Amino acid sequence: MQQVKVERLLVNYKTLEKFKRFKEYGNQELSMLEDLESNIIENDSESPFFGIYYGNALVARMSLYRVDAKYDQYFTPPQDYLELWKLEVLPDYQGRGYGSRLVEFAKEYNLPIKTNPRINSHGFWEKMGFKKAKYNMERDLGENPLIWTPEGVAEQSVS
Amino acid sequence: MQQVKVERLLVNYKTLEKFKRFKEYGNQELSMLEDLESNIIENDSESPFFGIYYGNALVARMSLYRVDAKYDQYFTPPQDYLELWKLEVLPDYQGRGYGSRLVEFAKEYNLPIKTNPRINSHGFWEKMGFKKAKYNMERDLGENPLIWTPEGVAEQSVS
Numbered sequence: 001m002q003q004v005k006v007e008r009l010l011v012n013y014k015t016l017e018k019f020k021r022f023k024e025y026g027n028q029e030l031s032m033l034e035d036l037e038s039n040i041i042e043n044d045s046e047s048p049f050f051g052i053y054y055g056n057a058l059v060a061r062m063s064l065y066r067v068d069a070k071y072d073q074y075f076t077p078p079q080d081y082l083e084l085w086k087l088e089v090l091p092d093y094q095g096r097g098y099g100s101r102l103v104e105f106a107k108e109y110n111l112p113i114k115t116n117p118r119i120n121s122h123g124f125w126e127k128m129g130f131k132k133a134k135y136n137m138e139r140d141l142g143e144n145p146l147i148w149t150p151e152g153v154a155e156q157s158v159s
Numbered sequence: 160m161q162q163v164k165v166e167r168l169l170v171n172y173k174t175l176e177k178f179k180r181f182k183e184y185g186n187q188e189l190s191m192l193e194d195l196e197s198n199i200i201e202n203d204s205e206s207p208f209f210g211i212y213y214g215n216a217l218v219a220r221m222s223l224y225r226v227d228a229k230y231d232q233y234f235t236p237p238q239d240y241l242e243l244w245k246l247e248v249l250p251d252y253q254g255r256g257y258g259s260r261l262v263e264f265a266k267e268y269n270l271p272i273k274t275n276p277r278i279n280s281h282g283f284w285e286k287m288g289f290k291k292a293k294y295n296m297e298r299d300l301g302e303n304p305l306i307w308t309p310e311g312v313a314e315q316s317v318s
Binding site: 023024026027028030048063083085086110116119132133134135137138140141142144145 | 183186
C-alpha cells in the first residue's frame with residue numbers, strides 16, 4: 001500500500017463543507033461554522049481535526065485533543081493524554097487502511113490515548129491495540145472507554 | 160394511553176439477562192456482571208437503571224446519575240444535575256410513548272438534565288424540551304450535549 005499522508009485540517013468554509021459528508025457531523029462543526037461567521041477563527045492551525053485526502057476529496061478524518069495531566073482519570077502515573085473522537089472513513093474508501101493510518105498517526109505522539117468508540121467497532125480497536133478501560137460509573141457514565149498505552153504507562157486502578 | 164409505570168431496576172442476573180436485548184449493552188453491563196460474580200453487589204437499590212415492563216418483558220430503559228454540583232460545567236448557578244444515558248425502547252415497543260415517559264420521569268426530579276444523544280434522535284429530544292448546549296471542545300470533546308433546565312436554571316456561558 002502506498003504511503004498515505006495524514007494532514008492537520010485547517011478550519012475554513014471549504015473544510016466544513018467537506019465535513020458534511022461524514023455521519024458524525026454535529027455540534028462541534030456547527031460551532032466552528034458560527035465562529036467562522038463571526039470572524040473568530042479561520043485557518044486555525046490549532047484545529048483538532050486530522051484527515052486523509054484522496055485527490056481533492058477528504059475521505060477520512062478524526063479529532064485529537066491533548067488533555068492535561070491534571071484531568072487524567074485513566075492512566076498512571078497521571079499524565080497528558082490524547083482524546084480521539086470522530087474517527088470516520090467515508091463508505092466508498094473503507095477497507096484501504098485509512099482508519100488504521102489515522103490511529104497510527106495518533107500513536108506517534110507517544111502519549112496514552114482514550115477513545116469512546118461507536119457500537120460494533122470493537123474489532124477494529126482491538127486490532128489497533130486498544131483495550132477496554134475498567135468501567136467506572138462516576139467517571140464514564142454513558143461511555144465505553146477504550147485506551148491505548150505506550151510502554152511504561154499503565155491504567156489507573158479504580159476503586 | 161394507560162399510565163405506564165417506571166421502575167428502578169434491581170441489579171441481578173435476571174435484569175442483566177433482560178439488558179442483553181438492548182443495543183447499548185456495553186462496558187457498564189459487563190462490569191455489573193463481574194460485580195455480581197464476585198458478590199460485590201446484588202439487588203443494589205442504588206442502581207442507575209430505570210425501566211418500563213410490559214408484562215414480564217423489560218421493553219424500555221435508561222440510566223440516570225446525579226452529578227454533584229462541584230462537577231457542574233453546564234448550568235448556572237452550578238448545581239446538582241442528572242446525566243441521562245442509554246435511553247432505549249425495544250423496536251417492537253416503539254411509538255407508544257415509553258421513551259417520553261422515561262424522560263418525563265427524569266424531569267420529575269426537578270433538576271437540570273444533560274444527555275449526549277445518539278445521532279438522528281434530535282427530533283425526539285427537541286420535542287421533550289431539550290436544547291443543544293453551546294459546544295465547548297475542552298468540555299465536550301466527542302459529545303453533542305443536549306440539556307433541559309427546570310425554571311430558574313440557565314445554561315453556563317462558555318468562553
